Amino acid sequence: MQVMRKDVLSAADLTPSDVDAIYSLADGLRNAPVSDALRGLAVALLFEKPSTRTRVSFEVGVSQLGGIPVYLDYTTTQLSRGETVEDTARTLERYVGAIVARVNRHGTLTSMAAAAGIPVINALSDIEHPCQALSDYYTIREKIGRLKGVVLAFIGDSTNVFNSLALLGAILGVEVRIASPREYGPSRWILDKAKELGGDVLVYDDPSEAVKGADVVYTDVLVSMGQESEREARLRAFLPRYRVTPELMSKTGKRSIFMHCLPAHRGEEVSDSVMDSEQSVVFEQAGNRLHVQKALLVRLAEEGYLQPRRP
Template sequence: MFHGPWQRHKDLVSIHDLSAEEVEALFQLAANVKARPERYRTALSGQTLAMIFEKSSTRTRVSFEVGMYQLGGLATFLSSRDIQIGRGETIEDTAKVLSRYVNGIMARTFAHATVTDLAKYATVPVINGLTDLLHPCQALTDYFTARERFGTIKGLTLAYVGDGNNMAHSLMLGGPKAGMNVRVASPEGYKPKPAIVELAKQDAATAGTTVEVVTRPEDAVRGAHVVYTDVFASMGQEAEAQVRLKAFAGYQVTPELMETADKEAIFMHCLPCHRGEEVA
């Protein structure tokens, strides 16, 4: 029931690892599951997903737990207090042991290396639920949502305004695979990592789309079909919050900024949002 071209990929660590055809197949599968959920109620029967959470989350935990349940599987939650990583046990040992118990591992961590090491040593699929570098599941979901809204997103433009963080990185990497152009506006000192920008531009050149990084929000949003933002200070950056608020002055998504976007444009946020800060 889940046969598709993406199956040769054991893990989902970065959208860069997927082809445009695989992303389209995932979108089509998601649409099918939403349209006919009763057909998929036993699709993961007897399967167990281990969920490692170094970073807490409302949406990530609920979506994976409920998703596994609705597909007939089971999800088991492991907080940083429940696992031994950081208290002497190596990631290699953790990955190998969990692989003996479960059918897949989803990890939401701080260091990106934690997920890449889990994927390296696990013998079951590993899903990146978020790292400080990337947030692929969120970006894929957002592109799917845009696809639902517009029917097709090929050739449309997504504008991201704010911190050049994991969300910006995955949206940049996802745009070429979904067929969208991406423009990112961030202040100096907070722009996306150059290595990610270069990778996204290479993928865009192959796909026939564009990826741009600018400084002025207006330059990103003008004519865009999707306007996206995220918090100015992510989890783990609380000590920088006041400094970041000053740095991101002028980067709030306001009704006035939205007026410069396409007349049918939609606003998106990965949540949680801080109203009055990154969004009016």
């Protein structure tokens, strides 16, 4: 019986047993990074948005597993000339074992997954970033020694990263909090979905209250890709109150860790002194993307999903 779903479009597509299996594989892949788990298989990396960590970690990861990463920039494919997402997916499934897609609209992913018989993995959309959250909780597990009962306080805009952290946190027994201005708080859909998954996102206006007792303080950029026209309004709404500083970190009341999905806009959402502190694990987070994403691909291969459709 196949355990995992074919597609990973949302953090909610994962179960606790999926996560346990992926983390166990990631532990092994850290110690033995090179294998032939994907030997003979190509993986398409279809990117509509810029990327550093996601692209490099997937390209290197597929290569280390013996597979062939095929990077496709949207602007150099027929998608840029009007070919449908569905037709592209039906074509790619005849060449590759999986599609890793980084897109502007989440609907692009759902259309692609419905058309393709191979896995479609969300490498970022406007709604979620499940690979980031999966890797982040792996880092928290490594640093704190557990996940159940951990308190994660997110400071800032309710981004796609926050959405995936909230949903996966609900699945894993993590208490997720967010402090943001009311107009930039989490959507009702995320709050309801987290509750459906067994969690409860706690929403605060005051960052100092949100971080009390937190094991993890997390933030993200205040102006995400595609929001550049809103920059001035967003910075006025968030700063300086929603900046992570040493003073805010001290209000946790414990030796908390600081996390950021990167890239960081130093001096805006976080101060240099926090980014470069001993509490910061931001670059270990980035490093763990490689191990966890490799483990995700191996797990999907073990379930028999990574097979191109034969003519």
